[in-house]
Structure formats: C-alpha cells, structure tokens
Amino acid sequence: MKKLNIIIGFLLTLSSLLQADTYILMMSKDDQVCQHMLSIYNNDLHKEGKLLLETHEEYSSIKWDRETKIMQDKYPYSAYVGDLKVSTFDINNDDKNESVVFYITMQHYLPYQDTLTYYPSETMDLIKTGIQSRELFKGRLGEKFMDHQSYPLKELPVQKILKWSNKEMDAYIDIGSHMYLRPFLFRQRSYISIFGRYGGYTETPHSLSNHDIVTIRQYQPDNTLKDICYYAKLHHSKTTKGEK
Numbered sequence: 001m002k003k004l005n006i007i008i009g010f011l012l013t014l015s016s017l018l019q020a021d022t023y024i025l026m027m028s029k030d031d032q033v034c035q036h037m038l039s040i041y042n043n044d045l046h047k048e049g050k051l052l053l054e055t056h057e058e059y060s061s062i063k064w065d066r067e068t069k070i071m072q073d074k075y076p077y078s079a080y081v082g083d084l085k086v087s088t089f090d091i092n093n094d095d096k097n098e099s100v101v102f103y104i105t106m107q108h109y110l111p112y113q114d115t116l117t118y119y120p121s122e123t124m125d126l127i128k129t130g131i132q133s134r135e136l137f138k139g140r141l142g143e144k145f146m147d148h149q150s151y152p153l154k155e156l157p158v159q160k161i162l163k164w165s166n167k168e169m170d171a172y173i174d175i176g177s178h179m180y181l182r183p184f185l186f187r188q189r190s191y192i193s194i195f196g197r198y199g200g201y202t203e204t205p206h207s208l209s210n211h212d213i214v215t216i217r218q219y220q221p222d223n224t225l226k227d228i229c230y231y232a233k234l235h236h237s238k239t240t241k242g243e244k
Contacts, residue, residue, distance in 0.1 A: 020045060020049075020236050021045050021049075021235050021236050022045065022046075023038055023042055023045070024232055025229065025230070026230040026232055027153075027156060027227070027229065027230040029229070032187070033187075033216065033228060034216065034229035036186060037058075037193070038229075040056055041214065041231065045233075053193075056184075058184040058185055059182055061185050062184065062185060064085040064086065064087050064102070065085060065086050066084065067128065068084055068085070068086055069127065069128060069131070070084065070101070081103040081104055081115075082106055082111050083103060083111075084102075084103040085101075085102050086099065086101050087099075088121060089190065091118050092141065092190070093189055093190055093218065094221035096121065098118040098120065099124040099127060100116065100118045100183070101117050102115070113179065117140045118142060119139050123139065142219055151174065151175050151215075152173070153174070153215065153230055155230065156173055156230065175196030175213045178196065178197065179194050180194070180195040180196075181194055181195075191216050191228065192218070192219075193214060194214065194215045194216070194217060196211055196213045196215070197211050212232065212233040212235070213230070213231070213232055214229075214231040215229065215231070216228045
C-alpha cells in the first residue's frame with residue numbers, strides 16, 4: 001500500500017504539469033496492444049480534446065448491421081433498448097466467427113449501459129429472420145458484460161480489506177456499471193475497450209468524454225474474459241498563479 005501511495009502521489013504531481021489531459025498505462029499484459037492503443041487515445045486527446053474511436057481502423061474495421069428482428073414477447077426488442085446492432089467476427093479469438101449483439105439498455109428513456117453478447121455464427125440467420133430475446137439469450141457464449149453491478153480492477157493492488165458477516169473480502173478499485181463498450185481489432189485479434197469512471201458514478205452515465213478509467217479485455221477461446229490493459233486519465237491542471 002505504501003508503494004501504491006507513492007505512485008499515486010507521483011501521478012498527481014505529473015498531472016499538475018501536463019498541458020493536456022493524458023492517459024497513462026497502469027497495467028499491461030501485452031505491451032504491443034496496450035502501447036498501441038495508448039498512442040491512439042492520447043493522440044485523440046491532444047489533437048481533438050476528445051476520443052474519436054470510430055475514426056480509427058481498429059474500431060471501424062468491425063462492420064455493424066442494424067437490421068435485426070430480435071423480439072421481446074410480441075414487441076420489437078428495439079423498443080426497450082437503444083442502438084441495437086449486430087456483427088459477425090471472431091470475438092473470442094478461436095479462429096471462428098461468432099454472431100455479436102450490441103445494445104444500450106435504457107433507463108428513464110435515456111441511454112444507461114452498454115451490453116455485448118455473442119452466439120454461434122449460425123445464430124445470425126435467426127437474428128435476421130426473427131427470434132424471441134429470451135430464446136436468443138439462452139444460447140449465448142461467454143460471460144456477458146455487466147452480469148454484475150460492478151467491475152473491479154483485480155490486476156491492481158487490493159485497496160483495503162472489508163469485513164462482512166465475519167468474513168474478510170478484498171476491495172479493489174471499482175468502475176461500477178456505467179460503462180461504454182467498444183470492440184476493436186488489432187493484428188487480427190479481437191479486444192473490447194471499456195470506458196468507466198472511478199467509483200462508477202458520472203452525471204451523464206453514457207458519455208465517453210466523462211470516463212477517466214479505460215480497460216481493455218479480451219475473450220479467450222474458452223469464452224472466459226481476461227484483463228489486458230488498464231489506463232487512467234490524468235486531467236490537466238488549469239490552475240494558474242492567483243487562482244485558487
């Protein structure tokens with residue numbers, strides 16, 4: 001914990017010296033992809049002041065189709081979600097394509113949370129010709145993003161030990177459930193970038209610009225998820241002499 005506090009102090013000092021918001025890499029299990037994406041995110045921030053993911057080949061190379069017939073009971077499933085779209089690519093890196101479904105759940109008629117699920121490739125025929133959502137989701141592969149209400153960054157040090165009902169639990173930095181998901185391809189492998197916020201709260205939940213934690217996860221051929229990269233955004237200090 002002492003080492004972590006020293007690192008945090010260093011980062012806060014660095015933040016005050018920056019001329020623009022900047023992402024720093026906190027954890028990497030694959031330097032090639034982590035450094036490559038870090039360069040993309042920081043180039044966007046420094047040149048445009050915001051991330052423009054869809055302008056990069058890594059993201060735009062995945063082609064999405066909004067023509068679906070996913071039904072919930074007797075009504076179009078799209079009545080309950082926003083930006084429902086599907087694609088076919090190898091999301092779990094097993095050298096076979098899967099049918100990928102992306103949608104945004106709505107809360108109080110506003111975008112709330114991104115969700116991504118995937119299925120065997122032949123499922124796309126049912127998605128295009130008509131299928132009930134409950135039947136579709138029975139056949140999903142892999143772990144669904146946000147099956148739980150939080151996303152702990154378990155590759156970082158434990159922040160504290162919590163006691164609950166006479167049991168001890170490790171507490172990690174948590175980015176909550178308000179996440180912005182975008183799959184991308186790099187060197188013919190699939191990844192999912194996740195934009196969240198420390199503590200999970202933001203006044204505008206579904207807004208890319210308000211997220212200051214980025215993680216990259218990857219589905220494995222056995223359909224499990226692996227954390228590959230963690231980034232944190234350091235905000236440029238606008239304080240000058242005479243300001244408080």
